Amino acid sequence: MSEIRTEEVMIAAIARMLSGLSHVAVGAASPVPGSAALLARRLTGGALRVSLLGRVSNPTFTDGARELFDCAAQGRIDAFFLGGAQIDGQANINLVSIGDPDKPKARFPGSFGSAYLYFVVPRVILFRQDHSPRALVPKVDFVSAPGVSAPNVYRPGGPHALVTGRCVFDFDRDAERFRLKSVHPGHTVQEIEQETGFDFDIPDGGETPETEMPSREWIELIRGPVGEEIRELYPEFASRMFGTA
């Protein structure tokens, strides 16, 4: 078995967070969360329902692009995944631009469904492989979706965790802060402090646990049937990770 890749550590970490849920949906540009959801589905013997947006074969939704959002609004989606060109310490995410949005230094695709799903899906898992001060910032330049809201704002959903290429953070909605949960093997707390642009909590006791590595069985699933399933939506990702079909 070849060396375990960072993406596979992230896939396994995300898959563990989906344990016990009944329906997770996966949006655009999400090959790592998509793989995690498909892995979690296999680990539950198919009990976990996984809706991959844009999938042609065996689709969950039959009422067009709006159904994902309406389904989430009804409380029928337990978990969703969002990335961010920038993510800040209050779990605000930016999918739009760097600098003044009218004269941006960098422009990204856009907010997709984040400005809605972040509010209505109970467990939103943030992911960003590039863990650097450039990505994890004190304050985002553009709020595509806010991490927290005023008490009078209807918000059954929100951030649950942030999974990066170096570690896993939990989000504490009361404290409105991230808390370091585990550090991927080969990385250190000190390095994570240096590479994170926002303040976060390190639990008392000092010894942050290592992120659990995927077992041999999980790796075989990821590189085998999960990889083949994700290939339909993400052929480039699948080829890079698992080789050509």
Added chain:
Amino acid sequence: MTQVLTSAEEIAARIPDGALLALPPEYAPCSMETIRALVRRGARDLRLLGVPQFGIQAELLIGSGCVAEVETAAVTLGEQGLAPRFTEAIKQQRIKMRDTTCPAIHAALQASEKGIPFMPLRGLIGTDILARREDWLLGENPFADDDPIVYLPAIRPDVTLFHAAKADRNGNVWIGLRRELMVMAHASANAYATAEEIVEHDLLDDPETAPGTIPGLYVTAIARAERGAWPLGVPNLYERDAAHLAQYAQMAKTQQGFDAYTDRWVFGKAAAE
């Protein structure tokens, strides 16, 4: 009566400059043949609505100077990366951008479907999307105390443009699962579709196809366009041409490269390999 036209060119001729043009996402069939025809006819000042997001359709029109405004939740080439002509046009402030979020577009089109002036939507509060939308209103739920909610004005596109696997002589267009096309057609003043084939039987007569068919009632005109979605795909007929899209993404990094792309693939001029 739906008109049955003979080419995408004839559809492009019916989409006026300045039109609010609604376009589907890349996973619904897109009428790329008509997009190319719009570039060829030199369309100007189009206002694009990506329902809820799009990629190469917007790229070809923006890079060719056909576009004044864009409203969408995202412009992306998917695994082929950022949309280079869109990105540059934003940085150079050549197009007006209205950032939004997917369900806001769906909801505003549903308001037009119902003939009502606005639709309320959850979420959005505290975003810079809302802060920058002067046409949206942060209001109150009139049936509760202290429950803020956003009101979105209805969107009524002048034109919806898409592609389909098949249509019939009565202007009925089969869309199968891609029911956002149904909402778009209902909400728009005009809907135009190209189709891989125009069948001789009536799609509404067949109980297998009728539920996934937009009735000709909502369709202004259709035209046959074989492989009309290329380089995008049509579900279950042909796949998106990833190699070609990667080539586009590479060439379109500069305006010069983009112009060479359109010379060859839109205007059909012979090109040195």
